[in-house]
Amino acid sequence: MPEGDTVWLTARRLHGALAGRTLTLSDLRVPRYATADLTGRTVLDVTPRGKHLLTRIEGGLTLHSHLKMDGSWKIYAPGQRWSGGPGHQIRAVLGTAEKTAVGYRLPVLELLRTADEERVVGHLGPDLLGPDWDSGRALANLLEAPARPLGEALLDQRNLAGIGNVYKCELCFLLGVTPWLTVGELPPERAALLLALAEKLLDANRDRPVRRTTAQPGQNLFVYGRALRPCLRCGTSVRVADQGDGSRERPTYWCPTCQKGPAPAPRRGAGFR
Incomplete structure (x- = not known):
């Protein structure tokens, strides 16, 4: 599942393949840009911004894409x-004499003026893997809605950019709280630890093809995707329920023993001992 670390690694690979090279092939297969021709232009850079990719092209153009799910x-x-x-x-499809980059299942693909990039990424909070990362501002953003469940707040890219559903679940486990605990109920020392952990995990995983949050051989994640399996710390069955992010429900995993705070009933038939 693409999250900030995946997008960062994708941007680095695209940059290495395309930046500084002239496009010899250009094919944007969405109706609005079907006639757009970028051949003959040089790719200047590929920059990640949260979960967004900005491919900047000679002539003041940016190809904006988002991987979504x-x-x-x-x-x-x-x-x-x-x-x-x-x-x-x-x-x-963006091709040069040496490499061809092919975008599959891109739900967002937009060609815009580079000067207008803020229109598509200006709403984002500090980027955990970007030069604008500011833990103090990210914490202030989270605390602006103290009654909001922590899991929802972490997925809101306006607060901080780069966390998706996997990291939401894993961070809440590492903090020892459920994703349904409100932001205001999170003790101050854990709130500060949350952002330090988030930065550490995404930074550690941005160069890895397989995401890891544990140090246990053969076990990459503590709770995400582990419903009905024993918790790696206490052995209790990991549970799963749905939690919204303001746009749609997402499967959310937690250990009812290791994580304190409110939680809904698990999905029927899933997450029980």
């Missing part, structure tokens, strides 16, 4: 078979 960018060498999915899932 299952989008991806794949890099191919000349003659290499494209294997990221069936052809109808391709939304963008």
